[in-house]
Structures are given as C-alpha cells and as structure tokens.
Amino acid sequence: MNYKVTHITDYIYDFPATLCHNLMFQIPPELAFQQVLEYSCEINPRPSSELEREDFFGNKYLYFSVERPHKNLTVKSTSVVQLSTPAWMSVKPAFTLPWEKVVELLHSTQTSTDIRQYYLESKHVQFVEGIQEYSLKSFTPNRPIMEAMMDLNTRIFEDFTFTPGFTDISTPLEKVFKHKKGVCQDFAHFSLACIRAIGLSARYVSGYLETLPPPGKPKLVGADASHAWIAVYVPGHGWVELDATNNLLVNDKHIRVAVGRDFADVTPLKGIVYSGSKQEMKVSVDVRNIEEG
Template identity: 75%
Template sequence: MKYQVIHITDYIYKFPATLCHNLMFQIPQDSEFQYVEKYVCEITPKPSSEVERVDFFGNRYLYFAVERSHKKLTVTSQSILELHSPSWIKVNPKLTKPWEQVVSWLHSTNAPNEIRQYYLESKHVTFIEGIREYALKSFTPGRPIMEAMEDLNSRIFKDFAFTPGFTDISTPLEKVFDHKKGVCQDFAHFSLACLRILGLAARYVSGYIETLPPPGKPKLIGSDASHAWIAIYIPDHGWVEFDATNNLLVNNKHLRVAVGRDFADVTPLKGIVYSGSEQEMKVSVDVTKLEEESVL
C-alpha cells in the first residue's frame, strides 16, 4: 500500500503575534513495515531558526521559531509512505504467553529498561477507579496475552461511542469512562490505562488512517484527521499494535508518525506564542491511496 498524506495546520491570531517557538511531531520514519519515500515541510512565514532533532522515544521532530510579526502561521507537512503488513498479523493469539507471565517478566531484571516507562502512569493515562475491574473482564486468569488484548479492544469498540466534540485533550479519563464517549485519543488513553494498571507495557502511537466516504459519495478534501492507537509489548513479537476506535489489529493501512507514553509526548504541533489576544487553530488532513508513482 502506498499513501500520500497532506497535513495543514493554520494558527490565526486576532492581533499580530511577535514571536513563537514551536515543536512539531509530524515527521514519519522508516520501520520494519513502513518506508518513507518522501517528506517535505513548508512553514509560512519562514522561520528565523529551524532544527530537526530526535527525542527520547526515537521520534524525529522539528523545532522552529518565528521572530517577526505575523497574524497567521501555516505549517504544511507532506509525505509519501509505503506500507507493508507487519509480522504480528501472522501470530496466532492463542499461542502467545499467558498475560500474568508477561507481567512477571516485565517487572524482572530480564526486561529491557526502556520498556519499564510504559507500564507506569503518565499525564493522560491515570489509574482511575473501576478501570482494573474493566480490564480484568478480558484479562482472565491464564489467558494468552494477545487473545486477551483482542477481547479488550473489541469491548472498548462496542462499549464506547465515537463522539467528536464531546472531549478535548484536557478532558479527564474519568469523564470518558463514565459517559463511554470520546474520540481516538481518548480510546487510546483508556486502553493504555487498562493495560498499565495490570502491569503490562503499552505505548501511544500517533499517525493517520484513511477515512472512506459513504458509498456513492465523493471524498471531501481535508476530511481525514490525525489518528491514535496503541501498541502492547508481547515477548517474542515486540510491539503489537491495536486500534480500539476501529476494532482492528493494525495492518497496512495505519501510517505511523510517533510513539510515546501518551498524547503529551507526541502532540502534532505545540508551542509558545507572544500575542495580545486569542487565536484560532484550523487543521486539515488528507490521506490518499496512490495507485501509481506520485511526486510532491
């Protein structure tokens, strides 16, 4: 599968901004099942300084600053990605280790140190009341870890309603759990909390997935969006990805950008701006499946 992604972010200020410092996590990278054919980024107005770096989690990100007056900031990321089916697609969930054995291994001296941070609470992933009981309905005694994860993924998909506008990134996990409503980042954070409270290691994945229009209807420009899902660590198979929003074991239609403990680690664009009043943010994302070679 080959896809083109165009991600446009506009910040519009009521009064001119005199200075802004920004971090951008929109740069995809190569992996076992993803090849970045092309990536370009355009920023208007042109930044005074611009540096690409790699963070603690191995993500590529861009720092940039605009040090002159402007009433609008536009960041356009464009990429062409080639995807392949990941190795976990061929794994038989019933043959994976019992989840309790995985917990014991993760908390032993045999587990790599970098995995340990992923079974702890984080800014948006907290161990709220009732979440352990919810998770244990899937993670029953002795159940193979991948089979239990598939069940949890399916239950979240069935129990929670995808409801844009009901939450924002500041909405506490308790509200999402109480009302059983939210969007992809809420379902990812809830999935992570279910796993981490049991002592399992799981991380947040940000990226994109193509959204298809109703049959017979044209696809609207800008109608796609950033997406989020999770990856759980399964010994012998590594990080295995699940998408509760769509009840999927992730295959070759999810385009990965960054990983972290939660949304706060991989926010697509964040920063500090010096301005005299409020601002408006507009985001447009287009994910297009390519049938032949394309150029940006």
C-alpha cells in the same frame, strides 16, 4: 499500499504575534513495515531558525521559531509512505504467553527499561477507579496475552461511542470512562490505562488512517484527521498495535508518526507564542491511497 498524507495547520491571531517557538511531531519514521518515499514541510512565514532532532522515545521532530511580527502561521507537512503487512499479523494469539507471565517478565531485570517505562501512569493515562476491574474482564487467569488484548479492544469498541466534540485533550479519563464517549485519543488513553493498570507495557501511537468514503460517494479533501491507537509489548513479537476506535489489529492502512507515553509526548504541533490577543487554530488532514487515485 502507498499513501500521500497532507497535514495543514493554520494559526490566525487577532493581533500580530511577535515571537513563537514550536515543536512539530509530523515526520513519519522508517520502520520494517513503513518506508518513507517523500517528506517535506512548508512553514509560512519562513522560520528564523529551524532544526530537526530526535526525542527520548526515538521520534523525529522539528523545532522552529518565527521571530518577527505575524498574524498568521501556516505549517504544511506532506509525506508519501509505502506500507506493508506488519509481522504481528501472522502471530497466532492463542500461542502467545499468558498475560500474567508477561507481567512477571516486565517487572524483572530481564526486560529493558525502554520497555518497562510504558507500564507506568502518565499525564493522560491515570489508573482511575474501576479501570482495573474493567480490564480484568478480558484478562482472565492464564489467558494468552494477544487473545486478551483483542478481546479488550472489541469491548471498548462496543461499549464506547465515537463522539467528536464531547471531549478535548484536557478532559479527564474519569469522564470518558463514566460517559463512554470520546474520540480516538480518548479510546487510546483508556486502552492504555486498562493495560498498564494490570502491569503490562503499552504505548501511545500517533499517525494517520486512510478513511474510506461511503460507497458511491467521493472522498472529501480535508475530511480526515490525525489518528491515535496503541501498541502492547508481547515478548517474542515486539510491539503489537491495536486500534479500539475501529476494533482491529493494525494492518497496512495506518501511517505511523510517533510513539510515547500518551498524547502529551507526541502532540502534532505545540509551542509558545508571544501575543496579546486570542488565536484560532484550524487543522486539515488528507490521506489518499495513491494507487486508487
């Protein structure tokens, strides 16, 4: 499956900003199941400095600054990727290790710190009251880890309502849990909290998802958005990805961009701006299956 992703971010300032420094996480990586065919980034006004680097988690990111007065900042990332079926799709969940055994391995020196760091709390992933009890309804004694993961994924999908506008990135996890409403970032953070609270390692994945239009309706340009899901470490199989927003084991319709402990590590575009006025941000994301036109 070949996809073209166009991600446009516009900042509009009431009065000119004199300086801004930015970090952008929108560069898709090369993976066993993801080949990057094209990537480009257009920034207007043209940056005074621009540098591509790799962060602690292995993600590529772009640093840039605009060091002259400007009332608008537009960042347009375009990528073309080819996706194939990930190896975990052929794993039989019933034959994976019992989840308690995985916890033992993670909390021993047999497992690297690169994996173990993902069973800790983080800025947006807190072990709120009741979270462990919610998780253990799926992670019953001696249950194979992938069976339990998929059961938890289904329960979150059924118990929570996708409600744009109910939360923003500052909304505490307690509120999401109490009202069982939110968007993909909330579902991902809640999933991570459930899994980490019982001692397993799970990380946040940011990227894009092909959004199919209703039957007979045209695809709306700009109707898509950035997406988020999780990856859980399964010994012998690596990081296995699940999407609670859509209740599925991630296959070949998710374009990966970055991984981290939570959203704060992989914010698509963040920075500091020097300005004495308010600003407005507009984001447009379009994901097209090139093979379907």
